[in-house]
Amino acid sequence: MKRIPCFDSHCDSVSKCCYSGRHLFANDREISLDRTAQFSRYVQLFALYWDTAIPPERSVLHEYERMKAYFHAELAAHPDLAVHCRGRKDIEAAHRDGKAACMLSIEDSSLLECDPAHLEMAAADGIQAIALTWNYRNAVSGTCAQNPEMGLTDRGRAFVKESERLGILMDVSHLSPKGFWDLFEMAERPIVATHSDSDAVFHHRRNLTDDQFRAIMESGGIVGLNYFAEFIGGTRDIPALIRHLEHFLELGGEDCIGLGSDFDGCEEVCHGIDTLEGVPNLWQTLENRGYGESLLQKLFFDNWMKRLHD
Numbered sequence: 229m230k231r232i233p234c235f236d237s238h239c240d241s242v243s244k245c246c247y248s249g250r251h252l253f254a255n256d257r258e259i260s261l262d263r264t265a266q267f268s269r270y271v272q273l274f275a276l277y278w279d280t281a282i283p284p285e286r287s288v289l290h291e292y293e294r295m296k297a298y299f300h301a302e303l304a305a306h307p308d309l310a311v312h313c314r315g316r317k318d319i320e321a322a323h324r325d326g327k328a329a330c331m332l333s334i335e336d337s338s339l340l341e342c343d344p345a346h347l348e349m350a351a352a353d354g355i356q357a358i359a360l361t362w363n364y365r366n367a368v369s370g371t372c373a374q375n376p377e378m379g380l381t382d383r384g385r386a387f388v389k390e391s392e393r394l395g396i397l398m399d400v401s402h403l404s405p406k407g408f409w410d411l412f413e414m415a416e417r418p419i420v421a422t423h424s425d426s427d428a429v430f431h432h433r434r435n436l437t438d439d440q441f442r443a444i445m446e447s448g449g450i451v452g453l454n455y456f457a458e459f460i461g462g463t464r465d466i467p468a469l470i471r472h473l474e475h476f477l478e479l480g481g482e483d484c485i486g487l488g489s490d491f492d493g494c495e496e497v498c499h500g501i502d503t504l505e506g507v508p509n510l511w512q513t514l515e516n517r518g519y520g521e522s523l524l525q526k527l528f529f530d531n532w533m534k535r536l537h538d
């Protein structure tokens with residue numbers, strides 16, 4: 229099979245591997261960085277995540293530092309295979325050198341204590357996107373799972389303003405519907421959903437309604453398709469995932485859709501894309517359905533690249 233590009237906007241591999249004593253390379257999980265040479269170009273956003281229902285040993289910020297240190301130590305052990313990238317130029321350099329481009333994001337602003345004052349540090353660390361919430365309500369907003377009627381708080385608005393100033397993308401996956409529309413009202417920069425599917429295709433609180441998808445497009449943002457079987461619904465396989473993609477395409481999303489696997493973050497992944505090695509199966513299936521090379525390049529890589537800063 230020919231080598232395809234892959235830009236994946238969400239996985240939980242760093243948080244999972246960091247706390248289970250595994251490596252990001254040569255592991256038995258869904259993403260193992262030694263197996264990325266199958267792609268012509270590969271970018272992975274690694275989300276830093278801490279389950280705030282579990283009291284941290286010292287503080288959540290300490291866990292942020294722990295995961296960050298783990299990420300850098302893992303990459304330092306294999307400098308020939310992968311490198312940390314802070315923007316588009318870094319990615320291009322990584323690919324010229326034949327390396328996997330690894331980036332950081334945050335899932336749940338609680339990891340920064342919902343404090344805008346910590347965002348400068350996050351930006352300096354190369355954080356590309358921050359999900360305002362995970363499933364638990366926090367000081368910034370309600371979520372799709374808890375207090376969905378609760379929108380952005382004053383602190384949430386301050387958090388958004390400062391993130392935008394620093395060029396960090398606001399990620400609405402997991403956010404409450406009210407929080408989503410509050411963000412849309414105030415946002416001056418593109419809104420992204422790093423790992424979300426279509427609610428019109430399969431109703432789930434984590435999926436995006438058509439109006440939300442249109443709003444993301446209007447903001448200049450992008451949605452990364454999630455491979456989690458529970459969100460895909462139906463037959464939970466590649467054809468079922470393609471129904472989400474094609475619904476977004478019907479809404480005019482050709483330039484606003486990418487990949488957002490949720491690898492190492494969900495119990496049951498889309499059948500046929502069980503690990504990173506399965507991603508070419510999605511490309512092949514789409515090619516068999518008549519998708520042209522330029523559309524596939526957009527969906528698998530170029531659309532996400534356009535949302536990054538240099």
Ligand SMILES: [Zn+2]
Binds near residue numbers: 423
């Ligand atoms: Zn998630």
